[in-house]
Amino acid sequence: MSDNAFALLMYPSGDEKARQNVAVGAVVTMTLLGMACVALRIHTRARIVRNMGNEDWTIIAAAILTVAFATQLLVAVKVFKMGYSGMSLSMEQAVASSKLGLSIIVVYKSTVTLIKASILMIYLRLSVTKTFEWLCKGSIYLLFTYQAIVIIIVPLECIPLRKMWDLSSHVPGHCIDTATFYYITSAFHILMDVWILLLPYKLIFSIPRPTREKFAVYAVFGLGAFSTLCSVIRFHFLVVALNSKDPYYDSLGVNVWSAVEVNVGIICASMPTLRPLLSRAQRVRTRHALKVTEQSEGSFTPWSSRRGGLLQAKEMFITLGTITAGTFKGSRNSVRDEEQWRDEKPPPVPPKDGREPRLSYPDVAHRKF
Structure with a gap:
């Protein structure tokens, strides 16, 4: 029995194509929503408030990488048949998919890092104590240090690198435990999500505001919690893909949830900046x-x-x-x-002496004596 026939027995007819269509729809929709929020944010900060900060330039960089990430996923789905069984892929498609996968990982990790850094830069504008400022700056330094480590390790997962996509096992060399590495990096981002949610807790609740607005703040921070939930769901699909006997088929879920997580993060980072559009x-x-x-x-x-x-x-x-x-x-x-x-x-500056200010024409003409 051929590999294609065996693949048809494993997965129902049309199942792989249907999964691909859902994935494409989810990636495109979430990317459009994320880019719309960034566009509104830049319009607000540059044209209305007229004050672009480091956090805005950082989110622009994240938006550019998000578009690149979505493009990579669409190419992987449409050209290299990501989401199909590995048994239905040609050798060239399987190798090209593995190579593109490395680029997808680097772009995804970089995008998530920039989004978190943008949120922390907003916190820096609110710093009223040195401790809070140090915590924000330390978190930013930690994020970029982590990102530098990821960029260095990903191309060195295998030495030589071509051993990673050597399906025949003829290339000599060795590889690190990639599953453990990706578990650690994903868990790091989840912990950073929780840390960023908790970091401004004392600051937010020290500002006296009406009860209704406090509940509204809870709702906005709940959106940030939804971003963390997306990271947790993505981690689940990562575990499935790394332990799968058919990773080409099971890699679709983790990549779709990566796109959802990235764009929900962008929306969360942009929400606090959009109020001047309305008032x-x-x-x-x-x-x-x-x-x-x-x-x-x-x-x-x-x-x-x-x-x-x-x-x-x-x-x-x-x-x-x-x-x-x-x-x-x-x-x-x-x-x-x-x-x-x-x-x-502040109140207006009073006149230098206590005398009544003199009225000029035409006001003096209407003065009643």
Whole structure:
């Protein structure tokens, strides 16, 4: 019996093609959603708030890699038949799929690292204590150190590298335990997701806001928890693929969930920046908070730095709360927030003497004596 006939017996007719179609739909849909959020974020930061930060440039780099990642997956599915049984692939397709798989791994890991770094850079704008600032910077350094290690190890999984796709086992050399390596790297990202969710806990709950907005904040952070859940589901499919007798067939699930995880992460990282699209008062608050933060970074005084961080934290808290609660420009809460913003402005400078200021024409003509 031929390999193709045996593959047909293992998998129902049309099953492989149907799985491929679902995978393509999921990858394309999630990528479009992620890119839409990035586009709105860049429009908000560059055109409305007029203050692009390091976190915005980082998410742009992540978005570019996300598009590259989606393109790689589509090529793997459509050209190299990822998701089909290995017994139905030609030798050339199997080798090309293995080579492309290395590139997919590096791009995926780099994208996830950049998304997490972008979120941590947002946290850095909110830092009101040295401890919180050190924790954020330390987490960023840890992420990029990890990423450098991954980029170095992936091409060295086998020495020589061609042994990785040597299906005939004729190439001499040795390989590391790739399953353990990928388990460790995936578990690292899951732990970093949990750490990033917990890191701003004390800061967020130290800002007094209405109860409804606090519940809205929980909902937004719940979206971040969904990103962590995607990582856990991906880890499950990774275990399935690494222990599969037909990895070409079972690799489809882990790659689809990789695309879902990446784009959900981008959406989570972009949500807190979109509020100024909906509210003029929020635009003013955001610009003022960013201005104070920039001034405090140049002055190096503890109080000014703390004030800038607190303003940024309050701005972010209002953003998370009102965007989820459905507050739009012109609503009661928007009016209330603008009134609060006016109350926070410093009072006008009084005249130098106690005399009544002189009125100029035409105001003096209408003065009642």
